[in-house]
Amino acid sequence: MKKRSLPSGELGLIEQIQRDFATNSSAVKLGIGDDCAILRPPAGCEVLVTTDFTLEGRHFRRDAHPPESVGHRCLARGLSDLAAMGATPLAAFLSLALPSSMLTKAEGRTWIAKFFSGLRALAELHSVPLAGGDTSESPGGKNALILADIVLIGYAPKGKALRRSGAFPGDALYVTGQLGGAAAELAGMLGRRKRIASVKTTEDHPHMFPEPRLDVAEALLRRGVATACIDISDGLSTDLAHLCRASGVNAEIEQEALPIHPLAARLGAKSALHAALHGGEDYELLFTAPASARMPTSLAGVPLTRIGTLKARRTSQPLMTLLVPDSGPEELKQGGWEHFAKPSRNAKKKAR
Numbered sequence: 001m002k003k004r005s006l007p008s009g010e011l012g013l014i015e016q017i018q019r020d021f022a023t024n025s026s027a028v029k030l031g032i033g034d035d036c037a038i039l040r041p042p043a044g045c046e047v048l049v050t051t052d053f054t055l056e057g058r059h060f061r062r063d064a065h066p067p068e069s070v071g072h073r074c075l076a077r078g079l080s081d082l083a084a085m086g087a088t089p090l091a092a093f094l095s096l097a098l099p100s101s102m103l104t105k106a107e108g109r110t111w112i113a114k115f116f117s118g119l120r121a122l123a124e125l126h127s128v129p130l131a132g133g134d135t136s137e138s139p140g141g142k143n144a145l146i147l148a149d150i151v152l153i154g155y156a157p158k159g160k161a162l163r164r165s166g167a168f169p170g171d172a173l174y175v176t177g178q179l180g181g182a183a184a185e186l187a188g189m190l191g192r193r194k195r196i197a198s199v200k201t202t203e204d205h206p207h208m209f210p211e212p213r214l215d216v217a218e219a220l221l222r223r224g225v226a227t228a229c230i231d232i233s234d235g236l237s238t239d240l241a242h243l244c245r246a247s248g249v250n251a252e253i254e255q256e257a258l259p260i261h262p263l264a265a266r267l268g269a270k271s272a273l274h275a276a277l278h279g280g281e282d283y284e285l286l287f288t289a290p291a292s293a294r295m296p297t298s299l300a301g302v303p304l305t306r307i308g309t310l311k312a313r314r315t316s317q318p319l320m321t322l323l324v325p326d327s328g329p330e331e332l333k334q335g336g337w338e339h340f341a342k343p344s345r346n347a348k349k350k351a352r
């Protein structure tokens with residue numbers, strides 16, 4: 001968002017957003033400015049919709065996260081859900097509640113401008129128009145928080161969207177990219193005394209600037225090989241459990257096959273494994289394909305790693321098993337992020 005015309009009040013901010021996100025996308029027949037947007041999905045496609053909160057104190061901290069990262073991650077969360085189903089983005093909608101001081105004070109206005117510049121950079125990268133939203137003053141006076149909700153509308157050819165429920169016993173299990181990097185970077189950020197003032201590049205920042213795997217998902221859909229898919233937002237162990245339950249299968253993971261992110265590897269073997277299995281917010285894809293399918297080592301420039309195999313559902317056996325080298329199979333418990341868990345549970349997991 002350009003700094004020359006700083007927003008004043010709700011209408012000023014909306015007009016600024018309208019100017020900065022002007023679009024000539026043929027998918028948006030009517031964008032920001034009326035009671036509803038009018039979208040035009042391509043013929044022969046189904047519409048996919050997802051929504052995600054970005055809440056101060058829960059998903060980011062104003063004293064730890066650069067505002068560009070907050071804007072980027074706000075959109076990335078929704079784009080990653082579209083990628084998980086093989087969908088192509090059509091438009092985004094942003095609902096934003098801001099403390100009133102953020103519009104009246106220069107520091108607050110700068111924060112808002114940087115938030116939007118982070119969001120817009122990712123939107124431009126993936127050609128996603130911002131077609132609407134809502135703006136409100138968040139309650140709480142001096143203690144008011146920044147609350148954002150992003151809605152993503154996407155499309156996929158009729159009947160082709162990938163689901164969590166399509167996997168079969170015997171299928172191979174793959175992940176994109178590397179695991180544990182987001183948790184490792186976040187732990188480093190929360191351990192610092194001051195906010196990171198500016199970042200030179202969005203590359204190699206798995207927590208601050210995750211890269212939603214839209215291109216990989218599109219390539220998977222084109223190849224028609226994936227049977228099921230989910231994105232890793234809450235941690236591999238938790239999201240794999242969702243896929244297993246939805247597909248009615250058990251899973252076996254080979255610990256040694258897990259592609260550990262270098263930032264996690266630096267924490268030492270035990271913490272690195274914990275970050276990779278339970279860390280969350282890596283926004284990589286976890287997908288399945290018949291074991292006989294030929295899978296390339298990378299798709300759309302992103303490495304693919306086979307990390308395990310699905311088994312027939314047996315309630316007498318654990319839903320998920322970890323094959324540990326030199327020790328044998330262990331039950332893999334669902335240990336990722338959970339809202340409403342006791343604060344110490346999620347916090348302890350980060351510190352370990």
Ligand SMILES: Nc1ncnc2c1ncn2[C@@H]1O[C@H](COP(=O)(O)OP(=O)(O)OP(=O)(O)O)[C@@H](O)[C@H]1O
Pocket residue numbers: 052077081233234
């Ligand atoms: N308050 C709600 N009302 C209706 N449906 C909801 C509500 N909260 C979640 N859901 C639905 O429950 C399902 C799982 O939601 P969840 O937020 O856990 O998605 P996810 O993709 O696993 O996680 P993430 O939020 O990290 O993307 C989705 O279909 C979602 O639309």
Ligand SMILES: Cc1ncc(C[n+]2csc(CCOP(=O)(O)O)c2C)c(N)n1
Pocket residue numbers: 052053057058059060061186233234279280281337
């Ligand atoms: C300040 C701060 N503390 C902790 C975390 C970690 N965290 C928050 S929500 C979440 C899971 C995904 O969220 P959701 O289930 O809402 O999609 C994770 C791993 C963070 N990002 N910022």
Ligand SMILES: [Mg+2]
Pocket residue numbers: 080081084230231233
């Ligand atoms: Mg998801």
